Amino acid sequence: MTDKESVVTLAVFTEDMLAQMLAEALESAGIHCEIEGGVTSGFRAETPTVVKVIIHRTDQEKAQVIFEEWEHAGDSIDWDEVDLGEMEDGTS
Secondary structure (H helix, E strand, O other): OOOHHHEEEEEEEOOHHHHHHHHHHHHHOOOOEEEEOOOEOOEOOOOOOOEEEEEEHHHHHHHHHHHHHHHOOOOOOOHHHOOOOOOOOOOO
């Protein structure tokens, strides 16, 4: 991305998987973003980490709408109605 004044932090996570999932949702909507922090070269320190999703300031309004939709996407799922199938033998 360009200089620090033209970018903003959209979201901060403690898990890089969540940051990556949000980044994929943003990219699929045409919003370029970057992830800052998290795992570096497959190495993870045992200390808590902060993972930021960074976007261009000009995309902030659209990205905020997508973030809010992404954040609440699973709220309407009634997990009591979801058939997860049978457990296999040997599965705990």
